[in-house]
Amino acid sequence: MSRIELLVAAVRQDTKALPSKMNIQSDAVIVNQCDEDQTFENDYTDRTGMVCRIKCLHRNERGVGISRNLALENADRELLQFADEDIVYNDGYTELVEKEFDAHPEADMLMFNVKAQEGRETYYNTDFARVTWKNYGRYPAYAIVARTAVLKNAGVKFSVLFGGGAKYSNGEDSLFLHDCLKSGIRIYRTDVSIGHEVAERPSTWFDGYNDKFFFDRGVLYHFLYGSLAAAMSLRFVLVKRKEMCREKSVLQCYRLMKKGIRQGKLEEREGNF
Template identity: 30%
Template sequence: MNMQVLLSTMNQRNYNLLNEMKISSDTIVVNQTNGNQIDEFDYQGNYIKWINVTGKGLSKSRNIALYNSFSEICLLADDDLEYVDNYSELIKIQFESHAEADVLVFQVEGIEKKFKKYSSNSKNINFFNSMKVSSVEIAFKRKSIIEKNITFNELFGAGAIYSMGEENIFLIECLKKGLKIKYVPIKIADLHIENSSWFEGFNKDYFISRGASFAAMGKKISVLLVIQFAIRKRSKFNKHMNLFNSIKYMLRGRREYFKNF
C-alpha cells in the first residue's frame, strides 16, 4: 500500500517547505503562484511532484493534486503542518486495520494552542459529526474517490466565492455516494494555529458562506444544519451577532446558493 500527501500551498519560492513540514513520503505539491511549471524530483528517497499554477482557490488546488496523484492512499495537507516521524506508516496501518473504510479521519494537535478535543475511541463519521472534521485530518482511498467521481467544490474554500466548508461538502458527498468514513484516535501531525487568512470572526459574511456550504450539502438537510450550527456555536458569537441574526444570514446564503448555482 503506497501513500501520497496532497499538499496545497501558495507563493513558495523554493522547496524548503518539505523540510519545514517534515515530509517523509511521496507528495504532490500544488503551489499557487505567479507562474506555471511542473518539477519532479527525489527528496530524501521520496517522489515529489511540484506543480506551480496561477489559478487561485483551495478547492481548485486540491482537485489539481488529486488529478495528479496515483497512490492508493491520499492525505490532505496544508502548509502549516509538521508531521510526526512515522506518519506514513501510521496511516497505512490504520487503512489495513479498517479495510472497510474508504476515508479515515485522524488527530492533529495544535502547537501554539489547543486545536480540538478528540475522542479516545474510534467511531463512524456521519452527516452531523462530519461538520467537525478539518481537511488536515482526512486521508482517503484514491480509487474510492475517483470511481465515485467525487471532487472538491471549487465554489468553496479559501480564495473562492465562499470562504469555507469545502472539506465538509467533500465528506457529505462521500457519504451520499455510499463511502464509509471512520475516525481513529491516532495523531499524525502538529498544526501551527495562527491568525487565519480568511476567518475574521462570526460576522455577516461568515454566516452567508456557512449557509451556502450547508446548501451545497443538500437541500433537505440544509435548514436543519443551519439551526444546529447556530445553536451549537452561539456561545462564541460576539455582541454584534446573536442567534437570530446568525440564522438569518445563513438562510440568506442558502437562498443565494440555490438561486445562483
C-alpha cells in the first residue's frame, strides 16, 4: 500500500470518475465544492490493480483554501500530496515520491515537477536544493508533498482570504509556503517529475490587469511582506510595467496596491486571515 494520500481540491466534479481521470494510484481525500453536503468513501481500483480508498467530502461552500484545509484535516497517511482536479499523474509517481523522501530525510516538504500548460509555467526544477525566502513564491500547491505529521504539528493552514472562490485573488499557495518557512519546516525542491496539467480551463480569479488585480495584490503583499509591502509593491509594478501597466500608469497601479495594503491591515486587525 502506498504511504501517500492525495488531497484533491475540486469544483463540481464527478468524484467517482475523477480518480481514473487523474490517474490516482494511492488513497485520496477529495473535497468537492458543489451544491450539497455529504461525506462517503469509495474503493477505487487503479490501472495497476491496487485498491485505493477514496474519501469524498462534498461541501456547499466556496474557496480553495477551505477545501485544502478540510482535506488536510482528514489526511492520515505518512505523506500528503496536494492536488487540483486538472492534474494527471504519471504511472508510478507514488514510488518516485516515496523514494525521494527516503533519500532525503532532511526534507519535511518536497516540491516536485508538475508540468503546467504552456504560458502558465511558474517554475521548473533542474536540481535538488533548499527552497528559501528568495524563491518560495513561484511554487503552486500541486507541487507540494509533505510529511503529514510535521505539517500538522506545525499547525500551518491555507488562507481562506485568497484564491479561487475566495474574497481576494490568487496568493494562497505563496502564503502557505511563507507560513511553512516561518514555522521552521524544511522545504526542498527536486527535479523529479510526477505529472502534468491537462488542457487549460478558464481562470477562477484572473480577469485582466484591472483595479481588482492590483488591489488584491496589495492585500496579499501586506500578509507576505508586512512593513516592506509598499516597497515590494513599487518594485512589482516597475518590474512588470510593460506587461501589466498598459491601460493604467505605474503610479495608478501602485496606488491601487497601496490601497490594498491598507485593506490587508484591516483584515488582520479584524482577525480575518
